[in-house]
Every structure is written in structure tokens, then in C-alpha cells.
Amino acid sequence: MPKLPAGLRANDFGEAIRQFEAAVGKQWVFTSDEDVALYRDSYSVFLGEPEEIVASAAVAPDTVEQVQKVMKIANTFKVPMFPISTGKNLGYGGSAPNLSGSVVLDLKRMNRVLEVDDKRHFALVEPGVSYFDLYRYVHERGLKVLLDLPDPGWGSPVGNSLDHGVGYSTGEMRDHFASHCGMEVVLPNGELIRTGMGAVPNAKTWQDYRYGAGPYVDGMFSQSNFGVVTKMGFWLNPLPDAYLSGTVTVPKHQDLVPLVDILNYLENSGITNGMPQLGSPIFGGPFAPPDPELGAMMSKPGGATPAELEAYGARKGRGYWSCGLQFYGPEKVIAAQWEHAREKFSSIPGAKFQDGPSYKFPLTPEQIEKSHKVTVGVPDLSIFMIGARSPFNANPSHGHVWFSPIVPRTGQAILDAQKVFTDAAGETGLPLLNGPAPLPATYYKRAFIFIFGIMVSTDPSVNKKNREAFRNVIKIAAEKGFVEYRTPPAFQDDVVATYSFNNHSLLRFHETIKDAIDPNGILAAGRYGIWPKAMRAKKA
């Protein structure tokens, strides 16, 4: 028996379900415990606890018209709905809603690749299209584009970009929301809009020009509950001729400052266009056998000083920091870019360089197998090795949630953040995974993101402790100005609370919009802290 949405009478819910069935076909409305359980968040931090946020049912329309019908029915009966695309947002909530009892609006059947153009370099897709689907479409037709891919590839370009997800190739494309162009949206009341040039009946520029005339509203539909996106366009990379990579290593602790400054210059100029990767080779990398000398140095009271580590690095022939660069483009151009990067980094005394893998596109199957697939446009699931049973991991986990604060792109900010997060981990007991000197990810060209995986346990008492610690770390980090760009529903109210300027005026603005466009409050109640009016009153 489905769990009833709060405040809904069984009769009304039953009638809504019947009308959903009439709208989309009986076989596409799911109410059995077995079926509905599939929409649970596999990585829930409430695993096995009564607080786990679960759906009451699911409905899977096949067309935009069916989505409109479903939303109109939901309004009639005030059924809370929670849209998902492929629902693979693991670590940030999966396919489970913010409000228990919500009906999942599962868009997986809307999986049509509507167009891919390799002359103007764009795709138009439905929300159920996964990166694997899009890759297959492109690959089968030999289209000359390179997909920008997140980890892992079973997610959806629509869902990933709406959640401000990120990828691995060129800087402009890595920001998946920024590289979208044009949307079709079913509003909470069932009304259909198209944004940008999609609003012009005969225009051929829906995926070329995004603003249209008048307000540019697309951003309202990302990380929000203002509409159900049913089509979305994305700009694509043209297939490059070649790929080149290389690494610079620098010897001193303070070299991180010029290292990042030079990296910013190179990336913001487009001289390196692939995702850079910062490293701290001094600690030997994740798979290095433990070194007793280093261990002794690190575990003494106060830990190792930078000077001690620098001396250790000099003895071992290891740099203190490294930065891997990737280049996509014509062979002669990327060779000149890598040469220029080396010249720039050579201003740091002791900088050393190493060439990395290089390829010509298209790669051979053997090359793909050896490559970091997502960087060469091939979707993949190997990221799930993290936390998995392996020779390198004595404690496999049941899953994880991400703690992912944004940090300025300076070396000093990294050093500050390392201290803040190390201290916060000590203070709260939150087991942060990333080694002795955690480094940020470089998905966004102009900002760093620290990404800490918090493992989910099968022991509820561990999860409970970690939840509390997670909430404390959010607060501690926010005091230093480091706040998150994305978080699972369990922590969305906490994270949104840190965006508190002028007595939370931004959230109140979101609420004003919510009340206007979703007066019944039926769409994704609670997503990113935006609760319908009635529930807001109850919470306060």
C-alpha cells in the first residue's frame, strides 16, 4: 500500500492515481511497495531509519502532453510531485524527494535524442536521455563532436545540468548549465513554455541563441521547484584533432600560490582548455605503500611542518604540489600551448615537467580502454570504485554523500581551506576522506570545489552521528565563507540557511516566486529550501 502524502485523503489520492493511470497508461503508474522502493535514495543518510524520505508512488509519462496532464491532475488533488530525469544523482539525493509521500514524476521514458548538429555543435534532448544514450547516438552516426561528461555516465544531461553538475573536458563545456541553450518547461500549473528562441514558432535558433527577448528565465529552473524541464539544448565541443597532457611539479609549500595564479592565467586565457588537476605528490599518491618516515613526521604532535615536508620531498625526489594540464585541439596548437605553459611555470624555481598521455581523435578502442575515459568523451561508471571493495580499501562503504564547498581560486585559499576542513573534521569527528592535504576539484573554470565523500554506513548510529557532524561542518565552513554548491535533500535547508544575506532575502524572493507560480505548492516541495506557503508556516 502506498504511503499517503501528508494531508491528503485516501479517496482523493486514489482518484488521483486513477487519473494518472488514465493519462499515462496503467502500467506506467507505480504504487506497489516493490516498485516504489526503487525510488529510494540508495545512498540515503537515513538508511533503514524511520526518517528516511520516501515516495508514495511514481508516474512515468512518455510525452510532454502527458506531463501536462499529470501536473493538472496533481493540482486538482494537491498531490505533491517530485520530478526526476534518470534519477541517478547518487551522493546528492538519488531519485528520492525532499518530502515524504511525494509522487515521483519519473521522466525516464522521455529518452529521445531529438537532434545533434555537428556543424553548429549542439544537441537537443529529453530528460530521460542519459550520457550513454547521447554517446551512442553520436557514435553510431559518426558525428564530429566531443561530449563533456560527468562521473558517472548513466546520469542525464538535463538532470545533471539542472543540478549544476560538471564535467571533464573544456572549461566552457564543463559547466553543464552554462553550456545549455534553450529549454521547454511544464510549469507547476501544467502550462507549457519554451525559453529563448524556442518561443518563436518558426525559429531555427533555439540551440544557438539562449536569451530570446525579455527576461532570461532558464536559471530559475535549475536547483529549484519552479517547473518540469521536458526538453533542453546543449552546446557541444567540436571533435578536436588531438589531446595532450602534461604535469608540472613544484618543490615548496608556498609554491602553491604562484602555481594557482599561473593556472588561472592559462585557463582564463584559454591556453589550457582541459580540466586541470591539482595534486600533492609529496604524500606519494593514493596507492603508494605507507612510508614509515613520512608517517612518523605526520603523526607527531602538530604534524609535519612545511619545511620538514619540503626537505623530505627533496630527499625523495618528489615535488610538493603538482598540476596536471590537458589540451584539446590541433596538434601544433596544443604543443605550442603546453610549451607556453611550461615557460610560465618555469618562473617557479625548481619547477619540473613531465609529458602525459596524448592521443589523436578518434581514439582506438585500445586507447580508450587505457584512457581516463570521461576526459576523452566516453561515458563510464568506473567512478563507483570509490568506496568499493578493493585491495586499496579495507572498509568498503554502503554509499556516500558529498560535502562540496566552493573556494576561491588562489593558493592561499586552498591552504586556508585545508586548515578549516581539517580542524572541522577534528572538531566534529566527521570522517573526511581526502588524505593529509586535500585539494580542490577544478571542474568550474573560475572557482574551486572541495569535494569530500562522507560514507554511508549500515549502522544507523554512525549515520546519525555523521548527519549531525555534517550539519556542524556546514556551519563552521560557512563562517569562513566556504559554502556548498549542491547537497542532498537531507541537508538542503541547512545549506540554504548559510545564504543568509539581509535576513535570507534571496530565499524569501524564491518563496515569493514559488507562491506565484505554484500556488498549490505541489512541485518538489522543499527542494533547495523552498517550501510551499502552508508548510513554511508550519515549519516556522
Next chain:
Amino acid sequence: MPKLPAGLRANDFGEAIRQFEAAVGKQWVFTSDEDVALYRDSYSVFLGEPEEIVASAAVAPDTVEQVQKVMKIANTFKVPMFPISTGKNLGYGGSAPNLSGSVVLDLKRMNRVLEVDDKRHFALVEPGVSYFDLYRYVHERGLKVLLDLPDPGWGSPVGNSLDHGVGYSTGEMRDHFASHCGMEVVLPNGELIRTGMGAVPNAKTWQDYRYGAGPYVDGMFSQSNFGVVTKMGFWLNPLPDAYLSGTVTVPKHQDLVPLVDILNYLENSGITNGMPQLGSPIFGGPFAPPDPELGAMMSKPGGATPAELEAYGARKGRGYWSCGLQFYGPEKVIAAQWEHAREKFSSIPGAKFQDGPSYKFPLTPEQIEKSHKVTVGVPDLSIFMIGARSPFNANPSHGHVWFSPIVPRTGQAILDAQKVFTDAAGETGLPLLNGPAPLPATYYKRAFIFIFGIMVSTDPSVNKKNREAFRNVIKIAAEKGFVEYRTPPAFQDDVVATYSFNNHSLLRFHETIKDAIDPNGILAAGRYGIWPKAMRAKKA
């Protein structure tokens, strides 16, 4: 005596003016005819006619707090307000409102450059800052950034980007709205919000990461009447080492198709990063003396055929089409990029290449004087030579408005658009300026914009005829899918009407938002077709 806003009692308006004076200082509230006349649109298509849309007064606050106070007073007395930054949006409306009787909210005194960072490459500015101001700030401090500039330089980065204005340097930066990061906005009710990381009190990443957590609302404040933007961040180009330019010329009419395809590949790959410039050298360029042979060919019934023009071009040693490329970056890199571009274009039989100007940054004053200034980051007003008295222009005009439709980036679309606009000009009598084969501008990396200047006359009967023709051309072009990205207030209702998908559902969505966040309808009534509820009812 100020012209009273419609529906407002003289007493109330007088009291509002007195309260504005108390809020910002008596000398910063303008009500005399002489002062208010300065806010007229110098390029109004209603020049000297009673229909000209004019302000009733102006108020110029100096601080965000004063803007808030002004908006609260305006709400109390229901005074329609129209915000401008520098108000130099000539050709698209200048500083005049959409609704006669509005009080101009003139933000010119808020002209502080708050921060420029040449390590993370951003600026944070107030709306009254002009491109000249920002250039001066950067130049005086020797900061290593290159500004992306529109024509002309007395406009404001805030105002220009909110109007979806464009510039001349690298592709990412030319789209001024897309390269902004972070906003501060006074809402119509006087409430203050900051978007993105600006909502986090201690964050240092306001200009690094734009989304924050939850909906990304910035786009709502562009080409709209949803708020008064009081601060805005912009990403900047790092100062490049060098600049290089070159031109490819191709001989055949149909070569335009591969020319554009190759250009798209080069630009979308970042192989050429400066603004490209399409040309049709076969017609000799704007300053060429008239050639009787060409004239005879063009003026015969049906005009010259492509084959005749190709043969003419071969005799004269002129290509049919050209594409100028610009490159910013390290000398060796841009040399390799230009070389690669030549290789690609060489696949078009008969393609010829010519090197253009090249510079090292910073340019010498002599080099700047000889350069196309806006392409090397130096703001300029020389664009006003168009329509001005000159040896090349027998009919100087009083001003102009722009007709600027978006067209797909293919050669065939250009050829189609040329026919559509030439036919429409013939049909309506609208005097379109751009020669026999008008070519689009390439400001936006993924879309073309045709930009036709319609001259404003001192003879109202000419303007009246042109206004009607302009409205007809909007409709004719929209039937073919070519619609405008930006237009003066006089034509905003017409242009917005072409975005008509699903019975104008996008406009109705805008109206729903408008009613929710500006229930008194006091902010920029009518901007981009969004009228307050009461006026909508009257119009309908």
C-alpha cells in the same frame, strides 16, 4: 512643470517628489523641463511628435540604501519608475522609459569600481560605471586584464549586459551577460538581495561562482522590469601577450556555406578566439568608388546572378566572400592557430589568405591610434561616424534605431536571410542600409545577428512611415523565424509578440512573476512587453 504620471494625483506626485528629495538630496531630484528633457531618447522614432515617450522627473541616488528608499516611496505613491545606468543605450531607447510620465531612476552617481582582480580576472562595479571609467581604473593601476568592449564606450557594463549587449574580444567575453558573475538587486518593493555567493556573508567567491545554491535568478533581471541592479561582477580576459589577425577570401557564391562551417569549427573549438568578421569584398567595400560595370550588372531586372558576380570577381581579382579572424594569446600559439585556420580554409578551392595587423600587448599609443580600438581593449566613440556628416555620407541622419534579428550560423541561413530582408525592404519601403549583400555580425559565438540601422529623420512623416515599415518587417521576418534579440521601447511589444509559442505562454509567465514581485507595477512598466496587471487589462 513635470508631466504627471497617468492616474497619479498632483498632490501625491508632489509629496513623492518631496520624499525623493529627502531621501537623496534636493539637488538630485530633477523636475524642471530643461533637466527632464535630458532624459529624452535622442534617437526617438517619435522625434517631435506628441507620442514621444517622455519622463516626468528623475531622481539620482548615490547609494544602495537610497535606491531602496526611493523604491519604497515609489510604492507608497504608486509612482512609475524607470531605472537607467548610464542611459546611453542609443538606437535601443536611450534613457527614455516605456511609459510616459515615469520617473527616471538615474544611477549615474553610483559609479564606483569596487574591485578589479587581475589574478582571478574579474571586476565588481556599480551601474553608473562606464567602460571608460573601468578602463581608466585598470590602466592607472597597470592591471593585467583586457576589457571586452561594446561600441561605444560610454555605456555601462551593468546596463549593457542587462540589455544583452555584446563586445569585440574573445568569444566567451563578448556575451556580456554570460560573462557576468554575481549581482546585487533592489527588488521592486525595496528589498535587497544578492545572488550567487553574494548571499553568503563571509564568502570571497561572489565573482568566482555564480549559481549559489537553489534557483539561479540572475537572468530574470536582464531585459526586464523585475529589479534594479545595483552591483554586478564581470569576468575579464587576462591581458594576452599578443594579437594577430588575418583574412581568408573565397571565390564562389556557394563557398559561404563551407566558410561558415569551418568558422564555426574554429570558433567553437577556441582555435580562433577573437570576433570574426564576414565580408563580401566582391562589392568593393563601403568606401570603394562606384564601378559602372558592377552598377549595370546589379541594376538590371532581377539583379546580378551569382555566376555573373563570380566572373566579375575573377576579372577584378576579388573574392566573393571574406572572413577576418582575430587571435589573442601567446605569439607562438596564435601563429599556430592562424596556420591551422589556413589549413582548414584551404579545403575551399581558390581560398586566399592575407595577414592583418598584429600587436604585442600592451600596445604603444601610436599602435592604439591606428588599431580598431575596441578589439584591443580601448573604449572609443568613433562608431558615431555612422550616419554622421562625412565625405562618404551624403545624407547625414539625426540618429538611428537598430533592427537586429538572430539568424542561425550557416552559410545557407545568411543567403536565406539576405533574400528575406531584401524582399522585406522592397515590400515595406524600409530603407535598410547595408549594401547589396548584408552580412551578419558575429558578436555571439553561436548565433549570427543581422544589424540594420534605420535612420531617424527630422521629418515626422518619414519617421511615421518607417515605424510602420519597421513593425511590418518584424512580422515578415518572424514568419521566416528571424526575430530580434533587442529593440527600442517603441517596438518591444511588437517584438515580444513574435515570441508567441503556445499562445504567448512565456510572456504570461513573465506577467505572473511581475504581479508577484511588483504588485503595484511601479518598475519599468512595459519593458519588453511586460505591463503591470492594471495596464494589461486596459490594453486588452
